[in-house]
Amino acid sequence: MEEARVALVTGAASGLGRAVAERLSREGLRVVASDRDPGGAAVAEAIGGAFVQADLADPAEVWRLAVEAGKAFGRVDVLVNNAGFQHVAPLERFPLDVWQQMQQVMVTAPFQLIRSHMKPMKERGWGRIVNMGSIHAVVASPYKAAYVTAKHALLGLTRAAALEAGGTGVTVNAVCPAYVRTPLVERQIADQAANLGLDESEVVERVMLEPAAIKRLVEPEEVAALVAFLVSDEAGAITGGCLPVDLGWTAR
Template sequence: MNIPLKPQTSQPARALAGRVALVTGSTSGIGLGIARALAAAGADVVLNGLGVASEIGRTREQIAAEFGVKTSYSPADLTRPRSIAEMIAATIAQSGRLDILVNNAGIQHVAPLEQFPVEKWDRILAINLTSAFHTTRLALPAMRQNGFGRIINIASAHGLVGSPFKAAYVAAKHGIVGLTKVTALETAEESITCNAVSPGYVYTPLVEAQIDGQAKAHGISRDQVIRDVLLAQQPNKRFATVEELGALTVFLSTDAAASITGIALPVDGGWTAH
C-alpha cells in the first residue's frame, strides 16, 4: 500500500497565523502565558477570566500591539452552561472559526474529606471539569466544519496521582484526563487532536504569595519552603514556567503534533515518575 507523505518542513516562526484560539482562565497566570505564546505564534486570541475591566483591556491591547494579532475578551461565567455557549457562539460569529481551544480555568480548595464544603466541591467540579465538557462539545462542530482542531486541556500532576485534602481538585483533574482520551478517540479521523498538559508546580504570582505565606507560617526561609514544602514531590526542585507551558501548547497546536492525541503529558520535573 502506497501512502502519500507530506514533505517534512520545519515549523515557521508564526506557525499559527490565521488560526483562532480561545483560552479560558487567561487573564493571569498560566492561561495568560499560554495566550501570549499562541499570539506570538500568530494566532488571534480570545481571553476569558476574572479581573478588573481596565486591566483586562490593557492586556488585550498589549498582546495585539506586541504580536500583531486580533484579541478579544469574553467575561463568560464558566459555572453557567448558557454563558459558555454564548462565549463559543460569539467567538465563531466574530472570526468564522475556532481552531484552538485551551481549557485552562481552574480553582482550588484544600480540606479533609469529611470537612470539605459541598459548595466548594460543586464549584471546583463546575469550573475545572464541567466547563471543559461544554466548551469542547460546542467547539467541535466548527472544528469539524473547518477540518482542523486542537483541544488542549490543562490538567495537573494531580490528574495522574493523588494528594490528601484535595478531593475535588484531584477528582476534577482525573476527570479532565478521561475527557481528553474520549475526545481524542471520537475525533481521531478528523484532523482534530485533544491532549492534556499535566503541570506540577508552576511559578506564578499566586505561587509567589504562597511562598511568603508558608515562610511566615512555618518560620523557615523561602528556599526551604520552595524545596521542602512546595517542591517536595518534584525531583528537579524547580518550578515550571508559564513560558514552558506556552511553548508546549503552541507545539501541540501545530501540524507537527498532528499524530499526538489522547495523551496526558506531565510537565512536573519528574513528580509522576515515582
C-alpha cells in the same frame, strides 16, 4: 496568504493562561482571551486579540462564551481550557458549594466548550484542543480532593474526546504541569501551611518540590511552549496524551 488560525484561551487574565495567550499570539494566532476578571481585556488588547468576560462557574455563561468566541474572528480553530482555581481543606470540612463550583469550572465548562467547538473543527478537517491538566490528573495530594477529582476527570474527558475525534484532523491533549510559578500556586502556600502545620518556606521545600527531580517551580512560559507545539501542524500525530511538564514528579 493563509488566514491566521483562531485560539480561545480561558483563564487568560493572568498566570498560565496569560502566558499561553501571549505565546500563541507570537506564533501568529488570533487569540480570544476569556476570564471572569475584567483585567483580561488588557491582555487581549496587548496582543491584538479579543476579550470575552465570562464566569465559567455559571453554565449559561459558558454557553454564551462559546457563541461570542466564535463570533469574534469568525470561528475557533484552537481551544485551550485553562481556567481553574484551588481550594485547600480537609475532606470533612470541604464546602459542598466550593466542590461543585470547582467541578463546573474545571470539568463541565471544558465539556461545554468542547461540545460547542468540536463539531465545526471536524467539519473544517482541522482543530486542536488542549486541556490544562496537572500532575494531579495522575497523582493525588491530601487536602485537595476537589482539585484532584476535577483534574482526573478532565484527563478522562481528554482521552474520550481524542478517541471520538480520531481521523478527523482534530487532536485533544492534556498538559499536566507540576507547580507553576503563578498567583494560583502562590495563594496555595499559606493554605497548605495552615493545613499541614508547616512554615510557608517548608511548604515549598517539602510539599511542592520534594517529590521533584528538578528543585524549582515550573515557569509559565515553559508550559506555554508545549501548548504552542501541540496546537501546531507538526503535532498532528499526538492525541489523547497526558503530557507532563512536571520536573520529574511522576518519574518515581
